[in-house]
Amino acid sequence: xxxVEQSPQSLIILEGKNCTxxxxxxxxxFSNLRWYKQxxxxxxxxxxxxxxxxxTKSNGRYTATLDADTKQSSLHITASQLSDSASYICxxxxxxxxxxxxxxxxxxxxx
Amino acid sequence: xAVVSQHPSWVICKSGTSVKIECRSLDFQATTMFWYRQFxxxxxxxxxxxxxxxxxTYEQGVEKDKFLINHASLTLSTLxxxxxxxxxxxxxxxxxxxxxxxxxxxxxxxTRLTVV
Numbered sequence: 001x002x003x004v005e006q007s008p009q010s011l012i013i014l015e016g017k018n019c020t021x022x023x024x025x026x027x028x029x030f031s032n033l034r035w036y037k038q039x040x041x042x043x044x045x046x047x048x049x050x051x052x053x054x055x056t057k058s059n060g061r062y063t064a065t066l067d068a069d070t071k072q073s074s075l076h077i078t079a080s081q082l083s084d085s086a087s088y089i090c091x092x093x094x095x096x097x098x099x100x101x102x103x104x105x106x107x108x109x110x111x
Numbered sequence: 112x113a114v115v116s117q118h119p120s121w122v123i124c125k126s127g128t129s130v131k132i133e134c135r136s137l138d139f140q141a142t143t144m145f146w147y148r149q150f151x152x153x154x155x156x157x158x159x160x161x162x163x164x165x166x167x168t169y170e171q172g173v174e175k176d177k178f179l180i181n182h183a184s185l186t187l188s189t190l191x192x193x194x195x196x197x198x199x200x201x202x203x204x205x206x207x208x209x210x211x212x213x214x215x216x217x218x219x220x221x222t223r224l225t226v227v
Binding site: 102 | 114117137152153154155157202204216217218219220221223
């Protein structure tokens, strides 16, 4: 069964701290993996996309990693800011128009 | 970059009425758009795939007669929630696939529907 599991479900950190979100998937065939940030009441916004051959991708303070062998991905947020408070969704693509969404991690950054 | 505009951003309607939500690709053509529903603290659930010039493809369990989808042009898809009930209250999000977004999803900003 194609599944994307994210952990933790929720996370609270202090401003300025780093954190890492996890995404494990059992999806086949694998096309690419994306991380999205979704602010409350808004649509998701793409952060990174990685294909099978890519191990890491950065977007500012966000760095995503991918281990295609273990089928794991992580999103590392450096020097967190209050505006990082949001849900982070891992999405794995099986191919054209076929996507499996993770349930997301809700991040709260406190001052 | 690829921009998807969704309107309205929020709407309150009475039970039994119909509500139309619009999804527009502003700077690209989208032959295919997608409609999602999201309940609080849950992930996005695909409702249907909207194809320009043809009938939408609905996911299992989604009532096609209740959630009418029209994709009349390459830049516009509409979702009409007919005879809305309180249980239809949810966050509805559209997205479109664009080569400008590296063939990924570009999402609209979502519509918060509250049925009273």
